[in-house]
Amino acid sequence: MTDFGSDNMGTAAMEGVISTIDNELICTNLTHRIAPFDTWQASGALMYVVPFWPAGTVFVSVVDPGVGTPRRASVAKLKNGCYVVTPDNGTLTHMFYKVGIEAIREIDENVNRLKGTEGTSIFHGRDLFAYCAGKLAAGVIDFEGVGPEYPVSEVVLHDTLFNPNVQSGCAEGVITEAMKHFGNLNTNIPIEAFNAAGFSFGDMVHVTISHEGKAYFDQDVLYQKSFGFVGKGEPIVFNGSMLYVGIALNQGHFTNTYAIGDGESWKVRITKA
Amino acid sequence: MTDFGSDNMGTAAMEGVISTIDNELICTNLTHRIAPFDTWQASGALMYVVPFWPAGTVFVSVVDPGVGTPRRASVAKLKNGCYVVTPDNGTLTHMFYKVGIEAIREIDENVNRLKGTEGTSIFHGRDLFAYCAGKLAAGVIDFEGVGPEYPVSEVVLHDTLFNPNVQSGCAEGVITEAMKHFGNLNTNIPIEAFNAAGFSFGDMVHVTISHEGKAYFDQDVLYQKSFGFVGKGEPIVFNGSMLYVGIALNQGHFTNTYAIGDGESWKVRITKA
Amino acid sequence: MTDFGSDNMGTAAMEGVISTIDNELICTNLTHRIAPFDTWQASGALMYVVPFWPAGTVFVSVVDPGVGTPRRASVAKLKNGCYVVTPDNGTLTHMFYKVGIEAIREIDENVNRLKGTEGTSIFHGRDLFAYCAGKLAAGVIDFEGVGPEYPVSEVVLHDTLFNPNVQSGCAEGVITEAMKHFGNLNTNIPIEAFNAAGFSFGDMVHVTISHEGKAYFDQDVLYQKSFGFVGKGEPIVFNGSMLYVGIALNQGHFTNTYAIGDGESWKVRITKA
Numbered sequence: 001m002t003d004f005g006s007d008n009m010g011t012a013a014m015e016g017v018i019s020t021i022d023n024e025l026i027c028t029n030l031t032h033r034i035a036p037f038d039t040w041q042a043s044g045a046l047m048y049v050v051p052f053w054p055a056g057t058v059f060v061s062v063v064d065p066g067v068g069t070p071r072r073a074s075v076a077k078l079k080n081g082c083y084v085v086t087p088d089n090g091t092l093t094h095m096f097y098k099v100g101i102e103a104i105r106e107i108d109e110n111v112n113r114l115k116g117t118e119g120t121s122i123f124h125g126r127d128l129f130a131y132c133a134g135k136l137a138a139g140v141i142d143f144e145g146v147g148p149e150y151p152v153s154e155v156v157l158h159d160t161l162f163n164p165n166v167q168s169g170c171a172e173g174v175i176t177e178a179m180k181h182f183g184n185l186n187t188n189i190p191i192e193a194f195n196a197a198g199f200s201f202g203d204m205v206h207v208t209i210s211h212e213g214k215a216y217f218d219q220d221v222l223y224q225k226s227f228g229f230v231g232k233g234e235p236i237v238f239n240g241s242m243l244y245v246g247i248a249l250n251q252g253h254f255t256n257t258y259a260i261g262d263g264e265s266w267k268v269r270i271t272k273a
Numbered sequence: 274m275t276d277f278g279s280d281n282m283g284t285a286a287m288e289g290v291i292s293t294i295d296n297e298l299i300c301t302n303l304t305h306r307i308a309p310f311d312t313w314q315a316s317g318a319l320m321y322v323v324p325f326w327p328a329g330t331v332f333v334s335v336v337d338p339g340v341g342t343p344r345r346a347s348v349a350k351l352k353n354g355c356y357v358v359t360p361d362n363g364t365l366t367h368m369f370y371k372v373g374i375e376a377i378r379e380i381d382e383n384v385n386r387l388k389g390t391e392g393t394s395i396f397h398g399r400d401l402f403a404y405c406a407g408k409l410a411a412g413v414i415d416f417e418g419v420g421p422e423y424p425v426s427e428v429v430l431h432d433t434l435f436n437p438n439v440q441s442g443c444a445e446g447v448i449t450e451a452m453k454h455f456g457n458l459n460t461n462i463p464i465e466a467f468n469a470a471g472f473s474f475g476d477m478v479h480v481t482i483s484h485e486g487k488a489y490f491d492q493d494v495l496y497q498k499s500f501g502f503v504g505k506g507e508p509i510v511f512n513g514s515m516l517y518v519g520i521a522l523n524q525g526h527f528t529n530t531y532a533i534g535d536g537e538s539w540k541v542r543i544t545k546a
Numbered sequence: 547m548t549d550f551g552s553d554n555m556g557t558a559a560m561e562g563v564i565s566t567i568d569n570e571l572i573c574t575n576l577t578h579r580i581a582p583f584d585t586w587q588a589s590g591a592l593m594y595v596v597p598f599w600p601a602g603t604v605f606v607s608v609v610d611p612g613v614g615t616p617r618r619a620s621v622a623k624l625k626n627g628c629y630v631v632t633p634d635n636g637t638l639t640h641m642f643y644k645v646g647i648e649a650i651r652e653i654d655e656n657v658n659r660l661k662g663t664e665g666t667s668i669f670h671g672r673d674l675f676a677y678c679a680g681k682l683a684a685g686v687i688d689f690e691g692v693g694p695e696y697p698v699s700e701v702v703l704h705d706t707l708f709n710p711n712v713q714s715g716c717a718e719g720v721i722t723e724a725m726k727h728f729g730n731l732n733t734n735i736p737i738e739a740f741n742a743a744g745f746s747f748g749d750m751v752h753v754t755i756s757h758e759g760k761a762y763f764d765q766d767v768l769y770q771k772s773f774g775f776v777g778k779g780e781p782i783v784f785n786g787s788m789l790y791v792g793i794a795l796n797q798g799h800f801t802n803t804y805a806i807g808d809g810e811s812w813k814v815r816i817t818k819a
Contacts, residue, residue, distance in 0.1 A: 005727035006279065006552065007579035009594040013787075015574050016598035023600055027574070028288050028300070033280035036728060037797050048282040052289035052399065054296055065797050068772020068784075119737065121771040123787035126598065181278035182309060191392065225394040226341020238341075241286075241396035251310050251338050279552060301561050301573070306553035321555040325562035325672065327569055454551035455582060464665065498667040499614020511614075514559075514669035524583050524611050 001030040001045060002062040002125060003037065010123070014060070014130035017114055021131070022138035030059075037065040039090035040158050044177070046084065047094035048242065055081030058137040060129050061091050068121035073107045073128050075136065075146045076155070083143070085133040087124070093158045101152050107132050108147030166193040171245065175209065175266040183253030185209075185260060187268050189245040194270075201225050204273035205237055207247060209258070211266050217258045220273040227251065237270065245270070274303040274318060275335040275398060276310065283396070287333070287403035290387055294404070295411035303332075310338040312363035313431050317450065319357065320367035321515065328354030331410040333402050334364050341394035346380045346401050348409065348419045349428070356416070358406040360397070366431040374425050380405050381420030439466040444518070448482065448539040456526030458482075458533060460541050462518040467543075474498050477546035478510055480520060482531070484539050490531045493546040500524065510543065518543070547576040547591060548608040548671060549583065556669070560606070560676035563660055567677070568684035576605075583611040585636035586704050590723065592630065593640035594788065601627030604683040606675050607637050614667035619653045619674050621682065621692045622701070629689070631679040633670070639704045647698050653678050654693030712739040717791070721755065721812040729799030731755075731806060733814050735791040740816075747771050750819035751783055753793060755804070757812050763804045766819040773797065783816065791816070 004010040015027050030049060034042050042063040050059065064071075064087045072088040079100030084092065088104070095101055107113075107128055112135060117127035135141045164173035166189060173189040199205060201224050209217040222230055223237040227250040230236045235254070240246035247268070248254050260266065277283040288300050303322060307315050315336040323332065337360045345361040352373030357365065361377070368374055380386075380401055385408060390400035408414045437446035439462060446462040472478060474497050482490040495503055496510040500523040503509045508527070513519035520541070521527050533539065550556040561573050576595055580588050588609040596605065610617075610633045618634040625646030630638065634650070641647055653659075653674055658681060663673035681687045710719035712735060719735040745751060747770050755763040768776055769783040773796040776782045781800070786792035793814070794800050806812065 001282075001285075007577060008725065008727055009547075009577055009591050012547075012574065012576035012595045013598045016595055016600075016603075019572075019574075019603070020598065020600045023572070026292075026296070026299070026572070028285065028292075029302075029575075030285035031280060031282055045282045049285045049289055052286045052293065054289075054293040057289075057292070066774045069774035071774075117787075119789060120785050120787050122773065122784055122792070126787065179281065181281055227395065228339045228342035228344075238395055239393050241390075241393050241399065243392060246395070274555075274558075299565075299569070299572070301558065301565075302575075303558035304553060304555055318555050322558045322562055325559045325566065327562075327566045330562075330565070452554065454554055500668065501612045501615035501617075511668055512666050514666050514672065516665055519668070 001034065001042065001060070002032045003034040003042070004032050004062070004125070006032050010125065013126045017126055017130045018134035018137070021134035021140060025134065025137050034063050037063065039063050039065070040093070042091045043093040043095070043158065046091070047098060050078070050080070050082055050084075050095065050099060053082060058083045058085060058133050060133045061086040062125035062129055063087075063091060064089065064124060067124050072150075073109075073124060074104055075107060075132065075143065076104045077102045077143055083136060085129050085136070088156050090156050090158045092155050096152075096155055096157055101155060103143070103149055104152055104155060105143065105146040105149045112141070112146065164189045164193070166197050169198050169272050171197055171199075171270045173245070173268050174264050175260060175262045175268055176244070178255040178260045178262040178266070180255065182248070183255040183257070184246055184248040185254055185262075186240055186242075187245045187247070189268070189270070191239045191243045191245060194245050198272070199223055199270070206271045206273045207235070207237060208269045209247075209260060209266065210269075211261065216260055221247070274307060274315065274332070275305045276307040276315070277305050277335070277398070279305050283398065286399045290399055290403045291407035291410070294407035294413060298407065298410050307336050310336065312336050312338070313366070315364045316366040316368070316431065319364070320371060323351070323353070323355055323357075323368065323372060326355060331356045331358060331406045333406045334359040335398035335402055336360075336364060337362065337397060340397050345423075346382075346397060347377050348380060348405065348416065349377045350375045350416055356409060358402050358409070361429050363429050363431045365428050369425075369428055369430055374428060376416070376422055377425055377428060378416065378419040378422045385414070385419065437462045437466070439463075439470050442471050442545050444470055444472070444543045446518075446541050447537050448533060448535045448541055449517070451528040451533045451535040451539070453528065455521070456528040456530070457519055457521040458527055458535075459513055459515075460518045460520070462541070462543070464512045464516045464518060467518050471545070472496055472543070479544045479546045480508070480510060481542045482520075482533060482539065483542075484534065489533055494520070547580060547588065547606070548578045549580040549588070550578050550608070550671070552578050556671065559672045563672055563676045564680035564683070567680035567686060571680065571683055580609050583609065585609050585611070586639070588637045589639040589641070589704065592637070593644060596624070596626070596628055596630075596641065596645060599628060604629045604631060604679045606679045607632040608671035608675055609633075609637060610635065610670060613670050618696075619655075619670060620650050621653060621678065621689070622650045623648045623689055629682060631675050631682070634702050636702050636704045638701050642698075642701055642703055647701060649689070649695055650698055650701060651689065651692040651695045658687070658692065710735045710739070712736075712743050715744050715818050717743055717745070717816045719791070719814050720810050721806060721808045721814055722790070724801040724806045724808040724812070726801065728794070729801040729803070730792055730794040731800055731808075732786055732788075733791045733793070735814070735816070737785045737789045737791060740791050744818070745769055745816070752817045752819045753781070753783060754815045755793075755806060755812065756815075757807065762806055767793070
């Protein structure tokens, strides 16, 4: 996973470095279209995939605005048995809070840097992260071989998101992601809490989405398990794939239609209709 | 193959589910840029690749506007020995007519759904299709293990395309695809019929493309085997890679230059010049 | 690597052809977003990855404006032990000058063309290049089995780039690439020559970028090893990942901000500030 885009050879050079270590390793491209330098988005994106891969998987994340500066280049060992090779710059926030980091080590450049690349400092994705990840995945080094351990408490974290406020018949949270492709909205309201607050599939609920005091959406909406329970283009509240409340238009683009953004300042409030 | 786009982690979660079943399975991404919800385009896209993969290949197609509704989630066994895992929503049209479907089974969610995902109904690509495909590809289940069989006659099909009318010296058909990337046009006129109607490489032919009675292109054009037989930017009629008549501008973009669309209402007529 | 884009099934058909030969071969997609028909860009892109892949790797490059015309379809054996399967149309320029071509052979269509595709001449990527590359990678044929050898001196080459002029305290060159994604600039000034001319990390240098006599950028800039040594949005001169002088804005987009292009007419001059 990187923020390199898909119109260039950056990630192909990284895969070459890995293949040179062991050409039987299987590399999968997660996405290379993280917004440039957006370590918060990178952190959320890892959360979306890490739980679905087998223990032992080595994830490489290169969203690295500080490449070549003294920020740490690290390998985190997760409590689920996977590894994340990444600059320690906030990319590990979701892993820290939701998966758990068992231990973290800084990559020793003397041992785990691709030979011949010492002269350049702008492509650690190729020279450091891919190379070290390849060695780890191939068993050339073990986790101890990455470099010196440091306390998990020193992992760089983003501030956590605004906590949702879910009470009987009323759920308040924020839009964590206004998706570009399908245009669905994700919120930080856990579906379990939402249901415990008295909402059930089939209910009509009232949804208000606001930003800096202005309402961008303010309607009654059906709460159901998927999009096709309402007509084409109509809004729906549903249970998202990561078990948080989602909002969408059936085969439409909620984000664009209502000009919705995401982050802490985009508030959502759901009550019984 | 999906309509998820490539700027998010949806397909990477699907690949994780497959790797968790058997991490030696090789996953290939066909394309994730099918137009959202366009099951007709998905069907045509499968036709473009299925004939070139070996028997036993398991294709997963997730273009699924009805996810979470009672539409069937299915696995089709093709007459060429491949499988297609897909919602049964029209995506199998080309397979039905041109490759042949030997049998089809509905996925039994009780057996072939990823454990722990029962609470969400919007990401069957991950929870049902990838999971079942992975089990089938890995040999954890055989085709019978997918779930109950139902008659191939019940497969959901799109209406077939307008049939071409090819007679001596005159071929009439429709633009089946006005390609976005290179801007070439595909038609539904089989090259074999076209040649049998008396057209040969080297002939000048007259091409008329019209929509709702208005001509968008009406010129004499060379019929040759590839683009480079005419000057840069000049039009050419050629034999397409799937053996249908194609129309293009050499190193130009026919679709944009002449504002051509596709579908039954976009008619093409080719006569001797 | 192709110029097919990622919104269609072209490259997936190519991968199918390769899998049909040997379904244990590992295919990696380098990029499919080379600018259409741009063999010079294709040549530079190969230079960016070939040095990082192991000997024996078979690269397939399909940027082929002359498909179906008498241009040669070839396999080059590089001096580093890799192969490049490509139309011989300028794509091999960087390989010729910088990696070295040991020998080159024209693909014998009678032997190394996918059976059943003789009727179409517009998709050699699938029918000729992928098929021949798959056979070579799988060991079905050896290099001699590709087809007849021809002299390396006949390889089609682009004119070489304007040579940089680096003297004590002054380096003059051209912008070889104004990158679209991150917006960084690459130049043809080797870092070794630059440093030998008396420039060192930490120096302020004066950078002038001009096109047809007009200066597009004319400022003092810090020369350091990576972006993060200047504030966000500020310019920096650095050592690029291929060991040529690079120019960028830290977390900004130099190309768009200053409307920079690339090629021989975009000149860069760096002196001591």
